[in-house]
Amino acid sequence: MPKLVDPETRRREVVDALFRVVVRDGLQRTSLRAVADEAGLNIGSLRHYFSSQQELMDFAMQSMLDGLTDRLLQHVERIGDLSRHPRPERLRLVADLLAELLPLDEHRRAEVTVFLDFNAAARTNPAFRDLSHHAATGARRLVRRVLTRLDETGTLRPGRDIDIETERLTALLDGLGLSAVRHPDVLSAQACAEALRVHLEDLSDGR
16 A cells, blocks of 8 residues: 655655755756655656746745744744843844844755855746745845834934844845855854844944
8 A cells, every 4th residue: 555645744855855955056956856866756756746846946935934934933922022121131032033044053054055046046037036025025024123123122222223224234144144155164153143143232222
């Protein structure tokens, strides 16, 4: 009797295989056959779950963004009312939340690596542009909400322009992610986390 496989479980396994191939070989060299081989499937079995490479990439990227969103929401739930925490704790909690966007461990490094390749492809591939744009605007909304909340709790120095600080912090996160993935021997995970922490400290009023 053939073994029954849950379709969602199989899709998750295929997506995990896709991530491994992209991290190892790059998005440009990723094909359905390469992913099928990595997942231990024949190409026909893989096409049962994803009819095209585009469908697989769309599903994989959306799955990654959904997973990231879930982790961020868990952080938000743990933080609760930010104002009830002392100032240093507020900054630490916010740094931990934003660190989900940085390649600080193997899982997040794989996510950032795949995301960078995906965004590079989106520049010339219209099929990727909507999801890429959605991710970029979502990151900015998150950063703006974090900074606005810090401002409302009196954690930021008075007079900070939230629009400008949103762009500065977003650019820092983007730059740290890019550098740490491309040159992990130059920019370590610890240095990434420290740069984020110091930036948030510089924004605060020091009380």
